[in-house]
Amino acid sequence: MRVYLPATTNLLRQLLDEGRLAGPHTVFAVTPELRGFYDLDADDEELEYAALLGAARASLRLVDVDPGSHRRRVVLAADVPDAAVTPLDDPDTDRGAARAEVELTLAEIASAHIDVAEAEDDVRRAVGVVLEADLGSEDAQFVVDQAEGHELAWYATQEIGPVLDLL
Numbered sequence: 001m002r003v004y005l006p007a008t009t010n011l012l013r014q015l016l017d018e019g020r021l022a023g024p025h026t027v028f029a030v031t032p033e034l035r036g037f038y039d040l041d042a043d044d045e046e047l048e049y050a051a052l053l054g055a056a057r058a059s060l061r062l063v064d065v066d067p068g069s070h071r072r073r074v075v076l077a078a079d080v081p082d083a084a085v086t087p088l089d090d091p092d093t094d095r096g097a098a099r100a101e102v103e104l105t106l107a108e109i110a111s112a113h114i115d116v117a118e119a120e121d122d123v124r125r126a127v128g129v130v131l132e133a134d135l136g137s138e139d140a141q142f143v144v145d146q147a148e149g150h151e152l153a154w155y156a157t158q159e160i161g162p163v164l165d166l167l
Contacts, residue, residue: 001085002110003027003100004051005076006058008069009167012112015076016161021104026097027078028054031087034096051096052077052113056152058094060130060144063123070167071124072115075152078108112155114163119150 005027007015015021028051035047052075059073080102088097115123126133126147132140155163 001029001080001082002048002051003029003078003080003085003098004048004055005078005100005104006055006062007074007076008059008062008066009072009074009114009164010066010069011062012074012076012114012160013164015104015106015109016164019106023100023102023104025100025102025104026058026088027085027100028052028058028094028096029085029087029098031096031098033087037095052152053148054094054096056113056148057130057144058097060123060126060147061134064127064130071120071127072167073113073119073123073147073152074115075113076104077110077113078104079110080104080108106157109157112157112160112163113152114155115150116153119147122147122150 005025030047030051055075056073059075063069080100084100084102086099126144129140129143133144
């Protein structure tokens with residue numbers, strides 16, 4: 001199953017340095033709840049994109065609590081056994097949220113999705129208000145929407161080190 005792990009640039013550096021991220025992990029995936037929320041005609045690629053966006057929103061929350069991290073959203077796409085993934089059955093969690101009871105190695109990472117430099121100012125502002133947006137503030141949601149309007153850039157795993165070196 002393809003899962004999307006919200007991360008930060010510091011977590012990405014840890015993955016490169018150690019070659020693994022100990023589990024369990026909160027991830028986003030095409031869960032029954034996510035599939036049920038969208039149009040029945042939505043294909044897997046559209047649903048996986050929705051899961052990726054959920055992970056990108058969660059990355060904002062992680063950047064908020066990691067002041068040493070660059071102000072960029074980071075999402076890691078990984079393939080894990082279906083049996084290792086359990087959807088979170090909580091109405092207060094985002095659609096597609098799940099628990100992956102696995103250690104993730106660099107070899108299991110399919111790709112990294114990282115904000116480009118042009119997104120940094122919007123991400124910086126969004127990080128400061130994402131929790132307010134979660135609680136329903138329309139003004140805060142507007143700021144978060146500005147950050148979420150930036151597409152994440154796709155990187156192969158062998159490109160992660162050079163990308164981090166450029167930050």
